[in-house]
Amino acid sequence: GRTFAVTGAASGIGLAVAERLHREGAEVVAIDRNTAAGPWTASITADFTDQAGFEHVAAQLPDRLDGLFNVAGVPGTAPVQTQLLVNVTAYRRMADVCVPRIDRGGFITNIASLAGSGWRNRAEGVVGFLDLDTDDQLAWIAEQGIEGAAAYPFTKECVIVLTQLMSVELIARGIRVNSISPGPVTTPILEDFRQTIGDTVIDEARAVVGRLATPVDIAAVAALMARPDIAWMNGIDIPVDGGLGAYRFARAA
Numbered sequence: 001g002r003t004f005a006v007t008g009a010a011s012g013i014g015l016a017v018a019e020r021l022h023r024e025g026a027e028v029v030a031i032d033r034n035t036a037a038g039p040w041t042a043s044i045t046a047d048f049t050d051q052a053g054f055e056h057v058a059a060q061l062p063d064r065l066d067g068l069f070n071v072a073g074v075p076g077t078a079p080v081q082t083q084l085l086v087n088v089t090a091y092r093r094m095a096d097v098c099v100p101r102i103d104r105g106g107f108i109t110n111i112a113s114l115a116g117s118g119w120r121n122r123a124e125g126v127v128g129f130l131d132l133d134t135d136d137q138l139a140w141i142a143e144q145g146i147e148g149a150a151a152y153p154f155t156k157e158c159v160i161v162l163t164q165l166m167s168v169e170l171i172a173r174g175i176r177v178n179s180i181s182p183g184p185v186t187t188p189i190l191e192d193f194r195q196t197i198g199d200t201v202i203d204e205a206r207a208v209v210g211r212l213a214t215p216v217d218i219a220a221v222a223a224l225m226a227r228p229d230i231a232w233m234n235g236i237d238i239p240v241d242g243g244l245g246a247y248r249f250a251r252a253a
């Protein structure tokens with residue numbers, strides 16, 4: 001059978017991805033800070049704000065994986081350092097841990113966000129930023145005046161840029177790397193988003209596209225990435241927002 005690692009699998013989108021992969025007959029290795037309960041082949045509890053968390057994951061992962069879904073994330077209500085470590089650094093660390101176990105034809109899929117869609121505006125800066133260590137990254141963020149909740153869209157811009165850089169690094173190994181960018185999804189962190197981006201933005205999003213996304217809407221697209229015949233989709237960001245991004249573009253144009 002095929003085996004996939006899914007981070008953030010205890011809740012929301014990660015849980016829906018794990019459930020969908022399992023339903024399709026795959027083995028799932030669920031990874032989360034909280035205990036991920038379910039019919040999983042393995043459930044690894046690890047905190048991505050702690051370097052020891054990755055060592056713990058590395059020691060428990062199976063020798064062979066077909067793919068990694070980086071889903072775990074925290075909203076803009078979390079401290080900036082936590083947002084950076086969980087939303088960006090952990091995606092790179094988990095990839096480093098998993099890549100040696102992934103054969104040709106395997107993949108990494110990262111969850112970014114519609115909130116990161118402005119990545120082109122500071123892409124060059126982000127490329128340099130991704131090479132820095134955590135202390136220098138925090139200094140860079142402070143220098144740019146990116147504070148509090150504003151760090152969240154920045155971390156998601158980082159995911160979209162990191163995805164493209166990693167896809168280039170891994171072309172020779174035959175491992176594809178893509179990101180998925182959901183619009184608002186009904187999960188526990190939506191309440192945090194209400195605090196940071198406001199009710200109006202979320203209510204407008206619902207009015208424009210008719211409803212908010214469910215985790216299942218996002219998992220359906222994530223599961224596409226695990227199809228063996230998705231062989232030529234690489235280094236791209238896939239918005240999954242019911243048309244909200246297109247609406248915002250058309251309104252601004």
Ligand code: NAI
Pocket residue numbers: 007008009010011012013014031032033034046047048049071072073074075086111112113114181182183184185186187188189190193
């Ligand atoms: P959620 O809160 O339901 O799930 C996030 C999971 O990440 C939780 O199970 C949590 O325990 C885990 N996690 C958080 N900090 C961790 C840490 N330090 N170490 C290990 N695991 C940790 O939220 P949701 O909505 O399912 O979020 C999943 C991803 O989707 C996140 O990356 C989020 O930024 C992204 N996203 C969510 C949207 C939404 O509207 N809900 C919209 C766009 C993107």
